[in-house]
Amino acid sequence: AYHPAKAWGIALSYATTSRGGCHLGAYTIAFEIxxxxxxxxxxxxxxxxSLVKRMQDAFAIYDSAIICKYHSLALFLSLNFELDDLAKAISAATGLHYTDEELHRIGAMIIDVERLFNISAGLTPEHDTLPRKFKVNLAPLLKEYYKLRGWVNGVPRREAIQLRKPKPAKLGELAITPLRxxxxPQVQVALDMDASIEVICDIAVKAYSGGARLIEAGTPALKRHGADNLVPALINSIRRYCESKGEPYEAIVVADAKTMxxxxxxxxxxxxxxxxxxxVLAIGGDEKIxxxxxxxxxxxxxxxxxFIQVEDPLARLEDLARKLKGYEPWVMFCLHRGISEHIRSRGIHDSKTLIAEARKIAGNFLLxxxxxxxxxxAKEVASCGAEVCVVGSAIYNSTNPRETTQRILQEIREHYPLRS
Known part of the structure; x- marks a missing residue:
């Protein structure tokens, strides 16, 4: 179906797929074309x-679950070829707790077993090739592919095939969203900084040690460093801090992409x-939301x-709260007066009536x-019932971000009204 001389992924897949030159052993055309x-x-x-191996392992699970592989075009979110959705479905059907990692391990074992069956039927690693007319030399790729699978000269090790039964899923076990x-009340530290990743992470750890649990990768920092660099650095820095203190990791990392x-x-x-x-920005249409x-x-x-720059934030909030009813565990609203606006005037804390009314309209959504x-x-905001106070320069420009965070957190806790 696809010319192997034009795409290395499909060529390697043709050569190594258990049932022969089938493009569905690993449909690499998805990412190559x-x-x-x-x-x-x-x-x-x-x-x-590595990509062919990972995709073959995932597709082995699709075959075993008797699920059409075309669903993967919607379910794979990255080149890790995630099986999280299938893990949830299989867990629900069997009562056993499956994960993406466990399913990929099982998929790799399925490939091993198929390979051993083919070898017992007379096939050998020498058959991992393509017709000579294609003039494709797969030897270097096969060497790495065998290594990744743990195969010795193209043959799986029988002792590597270890069956184990997953643990039973807990009755009523549900995923917990970050907002739960x-x-x-909590502090969200907004790291809107034009600084190195090291400096940003240092402030994040200090704010976290002071009690802030929502750590925001601010828009300027995201634009300078990129999400793939900044977000993992923040997570790893805080994890190292938690490990050094013997404390559980509780950070909720927010990416302020301001998606439009x-x-x-x-x-x-x-x-x-x-x-x-x-x-995500409230301004504009609903589709992006x-x-x-x-x-x-x-x-x-x-x-x-x-709700930054929304002309009538209360009307827009009421509209979205109605449309999003039922999605409270996944959505938080943010009443926001931007930096460019509040440096010319007073901060949003001066709008207590607005905040209180927004809190009322938000209902069961967090604000x-x-x-x-x-x-x-901060106490002015907390007293209106807002669950999260977003604090930026007051923390990252302070001489002691940790102690500043502690004091602000204490302040909002003392003034936050208890809600039934």
Missing amino acids: LNSPEYVSPEDAASKP RFTP DVGNLEARIMFRSGADAIV FEALSEAIRRDRAIIID SVAGGIKEGT
């Missing part, structure tokens, strides 16, 4: 052994980098809808408030 889930050049040979992992279009694509990029939540929300639900993540909040003014 169709840009799904992301583009990899057909001429890039070096990456293909913290107890209000293609909500599904931008959410996928941010979630793939490790972010727990993405910021629902696109980002669909990605959040699939990956047990969350979206924060930012965060951002814009010039600092010590002495």
Whole structure:
């Protein structure tokens, strides 16, 4: 179906697929031609052994579950060829707890067993080739492919095939979204910094050590460093701190992408980098919001809808609260007065009536408030019932970010009204 001399991935897949030269052993055309889930050049040979192996393992699970592989075009979110959706479905059907990692391990074993069957039927590694007329030399790729599979000269080790029964799934076990992992009120530190990753991570760790649990990769920092660099660095820095203190990791990393279009694509990029939540703008149409929300639900993540520059934030909030009813676990609203606005005037804490009314309209949705909040003014926001106070320069420009975070957190806890 596809010429193997023009794409290294499909060539290697043809040569190694258990049932012969079938393009569905690993449909590498998805990423080599169709840009799904992301583009990899057909001429890039070096990456293909690992990609072909990973996709073959995933497709072995699709075959075993008797599921059409074309679903993978929608379900694979990255080149890791995730099986999270299938893991949830199989867990629900069997009562056993399956994960993406466990299913990929089982998929690899299935390939091993198929390989041993073929060898017992008379096939050998010498058959891992293509007709000479294609003039494709797969030897270097096969060497790496065998190594990744743990095969010795193309033959699996029988002792590597170890069956183990997954643990029973807990009755009523449900995924917990990031917005249900913290107890209000909380501080979200907005790292809107034009600084190195090392400096940004240092501030993040200090704010986290002071009690902040929502760590925001601010828009300027995301634009300077990129999500794939900044978000993992923040996560790893905080994890190292937690490990050094013997404490559980409780950070919720927010990617302030300020998404205005293609909500599904931008959410996928941010979630793939490790972010727990993405910021989507309320201004404009609804489509981007629902696109980002669909990605959040699939990956047990969350979206924060930012009302910056919305002409009538209360009317827009009422509209979205009505449309999004039932999605409270995945959505938080953010009443926001931007930096450019609040440096010319007072911060949003001066709009207590607006905040209180927004809190009332939000209902069961969480509400965060951002814009010039600092010590002495955070209490004004908290007293209106906002669950999250977003604090930026008051923390990262302070001489002691840890102690500043502690004081602001204490301030909002003392003034936050208890809600039934």
